[in-house]
Amino acid sequence: xxxxxxxxxxxxxGSHIVGGDIYYNYLGNNQYRFFITIYRDCNSTGxxxxxxxxxxxYTGNNLYQNVNVPFPGSVxxxxxxxxxxxxxxxxxxxxxxxxxxxxxxxxxxTGYTVSYQRCCRGxxxxxxxxxxxxxxxxxxxxxxxxxxxxxxxxxxxPRFTNYPPILLCSQDNFVFNHVATDPDGDQLIYSLITPxxxxxxxxxxxxxxxxxxxxxxxxxxxxSAVSPLGPGSSVSIDPNTGILxxxxxxxxxxxxxxxxxEVRNGVIIGSTVRDxxxxxx
Numbered sequence: 001x002x003x004x005x006x007x008x009x010x011x012x013x014g015s016h017i018v019g020g021d022i023y024y025n026y027l028g029n030n031q032y033r034f035f036i037t038i039y040r041d042c043n044s045t046g047x048x049x050x051x052x053x054x055x056x057x058y059t060g061n062n063l064y065q066n067v068n069v070p071f072p073g074s075v076x077x078x079x080x081x082x083x084x085x086x087x088x089x090x091x092x093x094x095x096x097x098x099x100x101x102x103x104x105x106x107x108x109x110t111g112y113t114v115s116y117q118r119c120c121r122g123x124x125x126x127x128x129x130x131x132x133x134x135x136x137x138x139x140x141x142x143x144x145x146x147x148x149x150x151x152x153x154x155x156x157x158p159r160f161t162n163y164p165p166i167l168l169c170s171q172d173n174f175v176f177n178h179v180a181t182d183p184d185g186d187q188l189i190y191s192l193i194t195p196x197x198x199x200x201x202x203x204x205x206x207x208x209x210x211x212x213x214x215x216x217x218x219x220x221x222x223x224s225a226v227s228p229l230g231p232g233s234s235v236s237i238d239p240n241t242g243i244l245x246x247x248x249x250x251x252x253x254x255x256x257x258x259x260x261x262e263v264r265n266g267v268i269i270g271s272t273v274r275d276x277x278x279x280x281x
Contacts, residue, residue, distance in 0.1 A: 016044035017118050018255075019276040022140040023159040024114070025183065030107065035100050035159075036069065036116055036138060039276075042076060042093040049074060053099050053116060056209035060110040066208055069101045077163065107153045111144030117209040119199035125277070126252030127223040127230060136275050137198030137214040143269045156183040158260045158272050170248065170280070178258055179242040180272065186262040190242045192235060194225040195257035195275040217255060228256045229278060248280040 020038040027033060036053060051071035057064045074097040105112050119135025121128065128134055143152035158180040180188055196214040199206050222230050229235055232249030237258060244258070256278055261271040 016040045017136070018121055019136070019274070020138050021160065021272055021274045022114065022116065022138045023157045023272050024140060024142070025156045026154055027102075028154075029104075031102060031104050032142065033100060033102050034114060034140075035098055037096065037098050038118075040074070040095050040097070042074075042095045043091060049097050050118070050205060054205070054207055054209070055101065056115050057103070057105070058113045058115070058211050059108050061211040063208070063211070064105075064112065065103075067101055067103065069099045072097060072099055105142060107145045107150075109144050109146040111153065112142040113139060113212045114141070115139040115209040115212065115214070117198035117206050117214075119204040120201050121255065122253075124253050125255060126250070127220055127228055127254045129218040129220055131255075133201045134197050134217055135199035135204065136217075137196035137209065138273075138275070139196065139212065139214060140272060141270050147269075148267050149264065149269075152264065152269050155262075155269060157270050158182040158186070158188055158262050160258075160260070160272070160274055164276075174244075174246040174248070176244045176246075177242060178237060178244045178274075180260040182262055184262075184264075186264045186269070188242070189261045189263060189268075190237050190239050191259050191261070192226050192228070192237055193257045193259040193273060194219070195255060195273065223254075225257065229254050229280065246278070248278065251280050254278045254280065 017038060017040055022036050024032045024034045049071050052068035055067045055069055074095040077094045077096055079092050115137055117137045121131050121134050123132035125131035140157055143155055160180045162177055164176050182188055194216045197217045198214060229248050230250045234247045237244045257273055257275055259271050259273045261268050
């Protein structure tokens, strides 16, 4: 069975946050609404959702603003599984919170980097070095005025459309439509990437996310961004359609990153990364 999770299973001690993403809508008059989606294992004994969530905004390497975003509440997601050949586990509980905040960000030459950082991922992850001391950084950017298009700051970022299935049968090719949409009609390009690390077990919830660039998770030997499930497995994504194909081989928990870049007039102006887990058993 392949369990596709954005969380760690209940035996993963105090860890609870494993995945999410950030996107935003441009509303005019230099106003942007940001959406920070966080997934959590609700069977976890770890901390609850952050209340408030600490969001940091940078212009280049200079801190522009720290924002405390109130907890909006969470919903438990259904576990969809319709394969008659297997009985799904009964101890799966997944919840999602979508924080949102309205910010006024005047145009600037460098643009803005908006980021949230949290630890930790959990000790049972197979493909990472020191996973129980590895967090994540969710980040997005607003284009600056000094590039090819001075008005590119009037931009809404791409956002993923579908929530992936949670349970799949082993030995079957897993095909998932990881498509995103872009309100501005920009061209979208998909790829597998190494997700960001961030924070530590010593400071799991930093009051301020540091300035970019952000460190990447460290894969164990035999694993990489394009081979996150290790030897004998395959993972690929169509760069034009976002169709994700997975053939798992090894048993364990595997961190995976999918990025969608937005291209305008032949130039990449921004991207959104979804950070998540596969669990193969």
